[in-house]
Amino acid sequence: MEQACAACQRLPGSVSLLAVSKTFGPEAVRAAYAAGQRAFGENYVQEGVDKINLLRAEGLDGLEWHCIGPLQSNKTRLVAEHFDWVHTIDRLKVAQRLSEQRPAGMAPLQVCVQVNLDGGANKSGVAPQEALELARAVAALPRLRLRGLMAIPEPHADAAELLAVMQGLPALLENINAELLQGGELAQAMDTVSMGMSNDMDTAVAAGSTMVRVGSAIFGHRPAKPTPAG
Numbered sequence: 385m386e387q388a389c390a391a392c393q394r395l396p397g398s399v400s401l402l403a404v405s406k407t408f409g410p411e412a413v414r415a416a417y418a419a420g421q422r423a424f425g426e427n428y429v430q431e432g433v434d435k436i437n438l439l440r441a442e443g444l445d446g447l448e449w450h451c452i453g454p455l456q457s458n459k460t461r462l463v464a465e466h467f468d469w470v471h472t473i474d475r476l477k478v479a480q481r482l483s484e485q486r487p488a489g490m491a492p493l494q495v496c497v498q499v500n501l502d503g504g505a506n507k508s509g510v511a512p513q514e515a516l517e518l519a520r521a522v523a524a525l526p527r528l529r530l531r532g533l534m535a536i537p538e539p540h541a542d543a544a545e546l547l548a549v550m551q552g553l554p555a556l557l558e559n560i561n562a563e564l565l566q567g568g569e570l571a572q573a574m575d576t577v578s579m580g581m582s583n584d585m586d587t588a589v590a591a592g593s594t595m596v597r598v599g600s601a602i603f604g605h606r607p608a609k610p611t612p613a614g
């Protein structure tokens with residue numbers, strides 16, 4: 385990450401690391417924790433909740449859990465009660481449920497709107513031209529705090545093309561910030577561009593990502609199925 389920042393003259397601290405621990409057991413999280421990592425990403429709700437509960441019971445302090453998988457309405461309660469962040473808001477209904485179900489004793493759930501930047505085969509996320517409307521509605525929900533935008537661009541053979549696609553996300557964030565701040569619909573500017581994985585992290589950093597989500601480059605080849613918690 386430091387090299388990627390240096391290569392495009394960004395400050396090293398301007399990008400944060402989300403370690404994607406999906407399908408890896410709690411021992412992987414413990415090892416990364418011992419090395420100083422605190423923010424972890426999970427795709428599968430039950431697998432994530434099992435890890436969260438286990439590691440909390442062990443007394444690991446200061447962990448921050450991010451839900452980065454597609455979220456169905458029937459799983460929102462578990463997410464609202466256990467996670468700190470959700471990156472994959474692509475429907476108002478899911479956001480409304482998360483807001484209603486977020487326990488009063490917990491901090492607001494930090495959320496990103498997922499954008500389908502390139503209209504790629506990965507169909508999760510709203511179209512860029514629909515992102516403002518969803519962001520506006522999400523910003524009005526009392527128990528959520530809108531932090532930014534997230535995208536999973538399709539792989540590209542041509543790095544320059546991928547860079548151009550990726551630059552669309554921070555640009556969209558700026559536009560939405562301007563629109564919603566001006567109207568007083570957003571109390572604080574969104575500050576998070578969640579973009580970049582093991583294979584495209586450098587390009588994402590060059591494009592302006594502020595949070596890269598890296599799994600296999602940290603933990604190694606992913607097992608096909610989640611490891612049971614233990």
Ligand SMILES: *Cc1c(COP(=O)(O)O)cnc(C)c1O
Nearest residue numbers: 404452581582597598599600601
């Ligand atoms: C699995 C996953 C990642 C991490 O992917 P790697 O290629 O292992 O770095 C990042 N973001 C999302 C949304 C994922 O599902």
